[in-house]
Structures are given as C-alpha cells and as structure tokens.
Amino acid sequence: MKEEKQLRSRTAYAMQNFAWSMMGTLVKALLAFASQTVFIYTLGSVYLGVNGLFTNILGMLSLAELGIGGAISFSLYKPLAEHDTKKIRQIINFYRSAYRMVAASVTVVGVAIIPFLNVIIKDADGIEHVRLIYSIYLFNTVTSYLLTYKTTLLSADQREYIITNINTVIQVATSVLQITVLLIYKNFIVYLLIGALVQFVGKAVQNYATGRYYPYIREKNNEQLPEADKKIIYTKIKGMMAHKLGDVAINQTDSIITSAFVNIASLGLVSNFTLIINFVNSMISSFFSAAVAGLGNIVATETPEKRRAIYKKYDYLAFMFYGWSAICLYCLLAPFVTIWIGPQMLVDKATIVLLCVNYYFTGLRVPLGNIKSAAGIYEQDWWCPIVQSVINIVVSVVGAIMWGLKGVYVGTLVSSLVPNLVRPYMVYKYVFFTSSKEYYQNYVKRVCLIFLIAVGMELFIQKLPVQNDIIRFIVIFVVAVIMPAAILFFATKNSEEFAYVKTMLQKAAAKIKSKVFAK
Numbered sequence: 001m002k003e004e005k006q007l008r009s010r011t012a013y014a015m016q017n018f019a020w021s022m023m024g025t026l027v028k029a030l031l032a033f034a035s036q037t038v039f040i041y042t043l044g045s046v047y048l049g050v051n052g053l054f055t056n057i058l059g060m061l062s063l064a065e066l067g068i069g070g071a072i073s074f075s076l077y078k079p080l081a082e083h084d085t086k087k088i089r090q091i092i093n094f095y096r097s098a099y100r101m102v103a104a105s106v107t108v109v110g111v112a113i114i115p116f117l118n119v120i121i122k123d124a125d126g127i128e129h130v131r132l133i134y135s136i137y138l139f140n141t142v143t144s145y146l147l148t149y150k151t152t153l154l155s156a157d158q159r160e161y162i163i164t165n166i167n168t169v170i171q172v173a174t175s176v177l178q179i180t181v182l183l184i185y186k187n188f189i190v191y192l193l194i195g196a197l198v199q200f201v202g203k204a205v206q207n208y209a210t211g212r213y214y215p216y217i218r219e220k221n222n223e224q225l226p227e228a229d230k231k232i233i234y235t236k237i238k239g240m241m242a243h244k245l246g247d248v249a250i251n252q253t254d255s256i257i258t259s260a261f262v263n264i265a266s267l268g269l270v271s272n273f274t275l276i277i278n279f280v281n282s283m284i285s286s287f288f289s290a291a292v293a294g295l296g297n298i299v300a301t302e303t304p305e306k307r308r309a310i311y312k313k314y315d316y317l318a319f320m321f322y323g324w325s326a327i328c329l330y331c332l333l334a335p336f337v338t339i340w341i342g343p344q345m346l347v348d349k350a351t352i353v354l355l356c357v358n359y360y361f362t363g364l365r366v367p368l369g370n371i372k373s374a375a376g377i378y379e380q381d382w383w384c385p386i387v388q389s390v391i392n393i394v395v396s397v398v399g400a401i402m403w404g405l406k407g408v409y410v411g412t413l414v415s416s417l418v419p420n421l422v423r424p425y426m427v428y429k430y431v432f433f434t435s436s437k438e439y440y441q442n443y444v445k446r447v448c449l450i451f452l453i454a455v456g457m458e459l460f461i462q463k464l465p466v467q468n469d470i471i472r473f474i475v476i477f478v479v480a481v482i483m484p485a486a487i488l489f490f491a492t493k494n495s496e497e498f499a500y501v502k503t504m505l506q507k508a509a510a511k512i513k514s515k516v517f518a519k
Contacts, residue, residue, distance in 0.1 A: 170202030322363025
C-alpha cells in the first residue's frame with residue numbers, strides 16, 4: 001500500500017510538472033516565433049546570428065559552473081525525502097558560496113573575451129557597439145548565478161512547475177516589450193536592455209518564491225556542510241566537470257564555429273531551423289524532465305530490477321516521441337520556413353537532414369542522461385565527454401572548412417555516437433547492475449525503423465504533385481503526422497512497454513471521466 005501511494009505521489013508530481021511545463025512551453029514558443037519574425041523583418045539575419053553567437057559564447061562560460069547544480073540536486077533528494085531541514089540548509093549554504101565563486105569566474109573570463117570578439121565574428125559588417133551588446137549578455141549570465149541557485153530546491157522536490165509558471169509570465173512580459181521596442185525603435189541594444197531588466201526581475205521573483213515555500217532557508221544561515229558530505233559532492237562535481245565540458249562542446253560550439261569559419265549570416269539562417277527544433281524538443285523534453293526528481297526517488301527507494309522495469313517504459317516513450325517528431329521535422333522544416341519567412345531563408349537539404357538526425361540521437365540519450373543524473377553516476381564515465389568534445393570540435397572545424405555549414409553538423413553527428421554507445425553500458429552496469437545487451441539490440445532495431453520510415457516519407461514528398469506552398473505544406477503535415485505514428489504503433493503494439501503505456505492511458509482517461517461525471 002505504501003509503495004502504491006509513493007508511486008501515485010511520484011506520478012502526480014511528474015504529471016503536474018509536465019502539464020505546467022507543456023503550457024509554458026506552448027506560450028513561450030508562440031511568443032518566440034512572433035519575436036523572431038519581427039526580429040528578422042526589423043533587424044535582419046545578421047543580428048539574428050549575433051544573438052545566437054553571444055548566447056552560445058556565454059553558454060560556453062557556463063563551464064565554470066563545473067556541474068555543481070547537478071551534484072547539488074542529487075545531494076538534495078535524500079534530505080528532502082526525509083524532511084531533514086538542517087541538512088537542506090547546509091547544502092543550500094554551500095551552494096550559495098559555490099555559485100558566488102562561479103559568478104566571479106564567469107565575470108573575469110567573460111570580460112577577458114571582449115578584445116577578441118572581432119576575431120570570432122566573421123562578415124559582420126554594419127554591426128555597431130558589439131562590445132556593449134556582448135556585455136549585456138554577460139550581465140544576464142552572471143546575475144543568473146547570483147539569484148537563482150535556490151530554485152534547485154524546487155526542482156529536486158518535484159515542484160518544477162513553480163519555476164515554469166514564473167518563467168512563463170516573465171517570458172510573456174519580455175517578448176511583448178521586446179516586440180514593441182523592435183516595431184517602434186528597431187534598435188537591438190534597447191531590445192537587449194529591456195530583456196535584461198525584465199529577466200533580472202524574474203530571477204528575483206524566483207528567489208523570493210523559493211523562500212516562501214521553504215521559509216527555513218530564508219533565515220540567517222551560517223551552517224556548514226560536514227566535510228564528509230562535501231567530499232561526496234566534490235566527487236560528484238569532479239565527475240560532472242567532464243560531462244559539463246562535453247555538453248558545452250556539443251551544444252555551444254556549433255554557433256561559434258559557424259560564425260568563425262562560415263559566416264554570421266549563415267548562423268542567422270540556421271537559427272530559424274534550430275528555433276523550431278528547440279521548440280519541439282522543449283515540448284517533449286518537458287515530459288521527461290518532469291520525471292527526473294521522481295527518478296531520483298525511485299533510485300533511492302527501489303530495487304535495481306524495479307528501476308530497470310520502470311526505465312524500460314520511460315525509454316520506450318522517448319523512442320516513440322523523438323522518433324516520430326524527428327520524422328515530422330525532417331518533412332516539415334523546409335516547407336514551414338518557406339511559408340513563414342520566405343525561401344531566401346532556407347539552408348541546404350543536407351544541413352536539415354543532419355539537424356534532424358542530431359535531434360533524434362540527442363533525444364535517445366535523454367532517458368539515459370536523466371537516470372544517470374538521478375543516480376549520481378557522473379565519475380564512472382568522465383572520459384566519455386572529453387573524447388566527444390575533441391571529436392566534435394576537430395571534425396566540425398575541418399567540416400566547416402571543407403563543406404561549409406553542413407560540415408559543422410557532421411562533427412556534431414559523429415561525436416554524438418560516443419555517448420550513445422557508452423552511456424547505456426554505464427547505466428545498466430551501475431544503476432541496474434545487469435547487462436546492457438538488450439538495450440543495444442533494441443537501439444539498432446529502433447534506429448533502422450526510423451530510418452526506413454524517413455526514407456518512405458522522402459519518396460512520398462518527392463512524388464507529391466502539388467506546387468502551391470501552403471497546400472503542399474498542409475498535405476505533407478497531415479501525412480507526416482499520421483503515417484509515422486501509425487507505423488510505430490503497429491510495429492510496437494505487441495511489446496510489454498506498449499501494454500504498460502496503454503494501461504496508464506486507460507487509467508488516466510477513466511480518472512478524468514469519473515471526475516467529469518462526478519460534477
């Protein structure tokens with residue numbers, strides 16, 4: 001009975017986090033499309049490229065965070081489950097001190113980069129006040145470390161929806177004000193200053209909200225974490241450092257390499273595609289992220305066999321969602337961008353293929369990454385992201401020189417194979433304590449199935465006789481949404497994972513129905 005109650009509690013929190021995250025993502029996505037559309041027509045693709053470039057440069061500076069946030073989240077699961085307020089206060093105090101040092105480090109390194117900005121940006125004639133623009137981005141990053149460290153407590157306690165709701169309100173205010181500024185003044189610096197001011201207020205509100213839910217952390221806190229606990233956190237941080245490096249090398253360097261070795265305008269063009277991909281990814285990852293704290297609870301309380309059984313359903317959902325959405329993106333990206341902002345804003349077909357394949361491979365790693373984080377498995381495969389980083393940078397630079405824009409994403413694809421092969425072994429060995437052979441067999445089958453469906457869809461699109469852009473998009477949209485989903489359904493309907501998901505959906509539908517009729 002107790003186990004069933006715990007499961008309901010974890011599921012309820014996860015679904016609540018997911019529901020609010022989904023709503024927030026939809027609102028922010030609509031505003032992002034509106035903002036980017038106005039941005040393109042008022043400032044152009046070059047400034048759009050600058051926006052993406054500086055965001056990624058500051059993302060690289062997040063390497064100074066060293067994975068402290070992940071290690072702290074892991075350390076909070078147990079004291080939150082046991083309601084150990086003293087331990088929580090000690091951890092938050094340690095976290096505050098650590099993030100102050102991170103903020104100072106980011107400031108120093110960020111300022112040191114300023115003299116080299118002209119080297120990083122290629123073909124950026126006409127962009128004024130580059131250093132001032134960069135400084136505003138730097139301000140946003142540094143204040144994040146100083147003001148939002150406490151919100152990790154909400155995430156670890158399965159209350160991510162609180163942060164999501166605050167972020168949604170702030171994003172709405174930011175987008176509305178920035179769009180207004182662009183339409184009236186067409187000034188990039190005023191656009192950035194408005195965003196910086198509103199985001200600063202939002203961070204302060206998040207900090208205040210956390211204190212309201214956990215009033216004991218608002219009291220004067222000089223409690224020190226015992227050395228034994230610090231040692232555990234330091235061990236996790238050491239493992240996370242390498243993973244942080246890998247994340248930065250994969251997620252932040254593509255824009256910098258594109259700007260330096262191709263041109264800033266190409267970066268602006270590809271950002272239109274990554275905006276759409278990131279929107280879809282946010283919608284799907286919000287579901288999986290909502291369950292991370294629940295996974296931490298599962299790892300802390302369940303047997304390895306039970307962990308593995310639950311994880312298999314989790315992984316199956318990732319395959320279905322990311323596989324289906326990757327095919328939809330492959331079919332719809334170019335037609336949508338053509339209608340949205342015109343054919344002159346398209347990138348070549350090879351780049352679109354690589355973007356979608358990278359999206360799919362990244363999605364397959366989400367369940368593995370989440371269960372690893374929940375279990376605190378960081379140090380065992382510390383070398384993996386180092387290898388991944390080196391491969392990504394080397395191949396991307398060489399690819400950019402040889403093939404231009406698409407060469408950058410060849411490097412991302414090649415390097416992503418490293419964690420896709422290594423991470424399953426680590427999870428099955430250190431979390432489930434069993435062989436990963438079954439995972440790799442399913443992985444190959446699933447990749448082949450998605451590839452065959454994508455080929456079939458490409459043949460359909462090539463044979464489509466419709467020439468009108470809007471009608472063509474509608475036809476492709478309908479077929480791309482329905483056909484891959486139907487094929488995936490029939491291909492997996494006899495699996496244990498599908499049966500579990502079907503049962504869960506039936507229970508959820510019955511619960512909703514009972515509530516409706518009860519009224």
